[in-house]
Structures are given as structure tokens and as C-alpha cells.
Amino acid sequence: MIPLFGTVLAAVLGLAFGSFLNVCASRWPENESILKPPSHCRSCDRRLAWWENLPLVSWLALRGHCRTCHASIGWRYPLAELAVAILWAATVWRFLSSHTQPDFSDLAYTIDLANTVASIIFLWLLVALAVLDAENLWLPDRLVLPGIALGLLLGVTCASLESFLHLGGGFVVWEHMVAMATVSWFLGAVVAAAVVLAARFIFIVIRDQEGIGMGDVKLMAMLGGWFGIKRSLLAFAIGVVTCAVYALLMLRAPSIRANPKAWAKLKLPLGTFICLGGVVTAFWGVPIVLAYWH
Numbered sequence: 001m002i003p004l005f006g007t008v009l010a011a012v013l014g015l016a017f018g019s020f021l022n023v024c025a026s027r028w029p030e031n032e033s034i035l036k037p038p039s040h041c042r043s044c045d046r047r048l049a050w051w052e053n054l055p056l057v058s059w060l061a062l063r064g065h066c067r068t069c070h071a072s073i074g075w076r077y078p079l080a081e082l083a084v085a086i087l088w089a090a091t092v093w094r095f096l097s098s099h100t101q102p103d104f105s106d107l108a109y110t111i112d113l114a115n116t117v118a119s120i121i122f123l124w125l126l127v128a129l130a131v132l133d134a135e136n137l138w139l140p141d142r143l144v145l146p147g148i149a150l151g152l153l154l155g156v157t158c159a160s161l162e163s164f165l166h167l168g169g170g171f172v173v174w175e176h177m178v179a180m181a182t183v184s185w186f187l188g189a190v191v192a193a194a195v196v197l198a199a200r201f202i203f204i205v206i207r208d209q210e211g212i213g214m215g216d217v218k219l220m221a222m223l224g225g226w227f228g229i230k231r232s233l234l235a236f237a238i239g240v241v242t243c244a245v246y247a248l249l250m251l252r253a254p255s256i257r258a259n260p261k262a263w264a265k266l267k268l269p270l271g272t273f274i275c276l277g278g279v280v281t282a283f284w285g286v287p288i289v290l291a292y293w294h
Helices: 002-030 057-061 076-096 107-136 141-166 171-207 214-227 229-250 254-258 260-264 270-293
Strands: none
Touching (some): 002 076, 076 107, 076 270, 107 141, 107 214, 107 270, 141 171, 171 229, 214 229, 214 270, 229 270
């Protein structure tokens, strides 16, 4: 029951929360409330009908244009909704596909459920941060800081479950496991952030200008708290490589080739690519790291 129903439900909820992500990504950079005014066309200010707010379906039905002023509705809207839906469905399938029915007395199910809830929140944050950085070169603290806390919360939660349900409980055992989870989270966050902070400092010394923003440093702290040292560095490496590939592809654009000086000053959304690395690491980080060390 859980694998099929849970996966479909996760995909539907992912579309809905992907739509909410689009609201945040459109309004936060303009310092607008995400609650007021109601959904409207950002070109002609017409309030949208209920059927124009259906995630993905409305964009397809309207063919990517406002039905009143015919202004273009960007590809970001359906892509963000689809990305969250796919990631949430894949997360539920990954953690819960081996369970045929809910059983909170089963340690494995309880831990998998905790991982599922934390992971879908974490993945939503990664997609939101990727969109905001791609469009605005902005990684807001209102998303990054809760993401950092989420890594600690997951570690402590899993440690508590392990202590009370598997090791027989006891305050001493629980206190020890929570302390270990906290230390692991702290080391991961600090080391991951320190690596990017060092790269930022070296760039400033060599070029006498800022090359990496502090938002990227905080983002790496979030990934370090979530993944630990090895996998967070993997996410960073994937982000740097994919960003470099993107930059090389852009060099072939006629507008860039015609004005190389403008290209030299162009800012790239490194945070977007680090988030992409975070998504890859969330699903395949463990086997990639193991393959590398072997």
C-alpha cells in the first residue's frame, strides 16, 4: 500500500508545494508578502481564477501565457513544480518502498519515516535556494538557517530513536548518542563552511574582489550539517564542476564572444549548482563516496 499510494501522494503534494515555492521565489526578492495580495498576473495584476492556480496543469492549459495580457509565464514555474514533485516521490519510494504498511513499533519504519519527512523539507529548500540564486544571486537566511538546524534535528531524532527503540533506552545511552550526533553535525557544518570560506579569502587576496558570497558559505554549512564532511565536499565538487561546464558553454554564446570584457565581470549562481550537487548527493552520495575511497 505504502509504495504506490505514498509515491503518488508525495508527487501531488510536491506539485502543490512547488507552486508555493514559485510564490516565494517571485515575491521574496521584491519584499512582498506571500499571503497578500492573492495570486495574480504580475504583468496586468488581474486576479487569477482557481483553475489558473492548478500546479503544472494551468501552465500547460494556458500554454505559458496570461489569458488576459498574454504576457509570458516563464519556464521556471512548471519546472520548479515538477522538480519538487519528482524529488518528493523519489524520496518516499526510496525510504518507504520496503514497508507494506505503517508500523511505528518497527524501528526501521520509524527511522525511515523520520528520514522521509526531513528529506522532503531539505529537498524543497534546495530547489528554492537554487531558483532564488539563479534568478537573483541570493541565498536568503530565512531558508539557509532553518536548513542548518534541520541537519541537527535529524541527527538528534535518529539518535533518540536508536537509543530508545533499539538499544533499550536509558538516559545515559540517549545522552551519549545525542552528543555524538551533535558533534558530527557541528564538525560537518564547520568544516564544509571553512573550505568555502578559505576559497573566498584566497580569491579576495589574489583578485582584490569578492568571488564567492557569504550565502555560499552558509549553504555549505547547511550541507555539512546534513551530509557530514565527505558528502558535503562531494556536493561542493559537483557544484563547482557543473558550474564550470556551464561557464564554458556560455563562452560559445555569440553575445559573450562579441564582448569578452563583459563576460569577465559576469556573476554566476554558484549556489544553484551547489544545490544541484546537494540533490545528487542526497540520493547517490554514499555509493559515490564509497566508490571514490575504494
